[in-house]
Amino acid sequence: MATLKDVERLVAALPETVETTKYGNRTWAVGGKAYAWERPFSKADLRRFGDESPPDGPILAVRVEDLGEKEAVLAARSADGFFTIPHFNGYAAVLLQLDEVPESVLGEALLDGWLVYAPAAVAKAHLGKSKT
Incomplete structure (x- = not known):
């Protein structure tokens, strides 16, 4: 299953990604967002x-296109460690329990x-390059 090291390696391959810190947590952005x-x-x-026991291990939040996409991702990927919490209601992002997510x-x-x-x-x- 995935780790924060995997996150670091995978985001490093995405052009113009910048690592920063927000609210004391590592954050990866592109285009300033x-x-x-x-x-x-x-x-x-x-x-x-x-x-109820909360998911353990490192948790990563990842932006999705919109709330419809969020619902689709959660429906399709809940067995893969994707979930949400009330704090994220109405916000286009999902949470990933890295210990449960395949790389x-x-x-x-x-x-x-x-x-x-x-x-x-x-x-x-980037997408054109990754298809070759």
Whole structure:
């Protein structure tokens, strides 16, 4: 299953990605906008889980195109460690429990998140290169 090292390696292959820190967590952005970030649970998040155990291990948030895409991803990938929490209601991003996510699926999710904000010419060049 995937690790933060895998995240680092996969985002390094996405053009114009910049690593920064937001709210004390590593964040990866393109075009000045975050498409993936480490997302540990806050105390409020943990309280919302109540008696249910929250997912453990490193958690990564990844941007998706819109709320419809979010619902589709969650429906298709919940068995692969994708989930959401109330804090993300109405926000176009999903959470990934890295310990449960296959590396190939992580790569797809990061690419999709990157495409949300990547400049069109950069995305087109990257996608054309990756098909060869």
